[in-house]
Amino acid sequence: MTELELEHYLHKHIPLLRAIGMWIVSIDGNTVVLGAPLAPNINHRDTVFSGKASVVTILSAYCLLHLRLTALEQSSYVVIQRNSMDYLAPIVGDFTARSALTPGQDWGQFMAMLTRKGVARISGDAILDYAGADAGRLTGEFVAFGKNRL
């Protein structure tokens, strides 16, 4: 799946992203970087509203899992089960969210479980970056359902 295909997929299925003005910075097998502007969605302090930062970080982690499964031609879908998020610094301009598997997660074991049981859990992280510094940190726990559960 190319960046353009992912962008088309996301905007089609999650219309909220248009309102946010989110874009895809880069994707590969190990990380997804999404970008979002300060405007037009600012909060009462002229900083990025925490809810919007939360949306973009959750999505970058979700996209990584979606892309990895799509690359393997897995008929599956991914849902988030839990997340925790730390807001480390105010964001007063365009920002990015960069995702990766949570350290220690075993992709091979996850795939084996998904194939065998039709359901498997995995964790993804995302870091919010503003002006070259970490502005937030998310850990998300996701569940993937395989084709026999669709």
Add this chain to the structure above:
Amino acid sequence: MTELELEHYLHKHIPLLRAIGMWIVSIDGNTVVLGAPLAPNINHRDTVFSGKASVVTILSAYCLLHLRLTALEQSSYVVIQRNSMDYLAPIVGDFTARSALTPGQDWGQFMAMLTRKGVARISGDAILDYAGADAGRLTGEFVAFGKNRL
């Protein structure tokens, strides 16, 4: 602050809320209930996108603190420092988020600290309700800054 005043305030300062189509169900000193529609912000499974659910729950907890401080004519502002969110069930229609102070939180102590130090921490919870059942649960840790920190 009336429901109409709060709605006006939120839509003015957080334009993202217009895109979500959020509305205020009820407010009082102990709880804030916000409502949001399934459409137009659905996800790839025709359920509510987790990021949107996250936005509405964070906001209901934030609004409760904002309203309580405003009622006391406190010149202060509130930011979120951390949150955790559990997604308990898919949401396939209009939903609400109902906030309250986290059990065990001492509002009097929080206000005393805010007055004395100009900064104080407090926790708020919010429950997502869809069709009469809990569909999600948030705990948020907030920091309020008093007028001497504005």
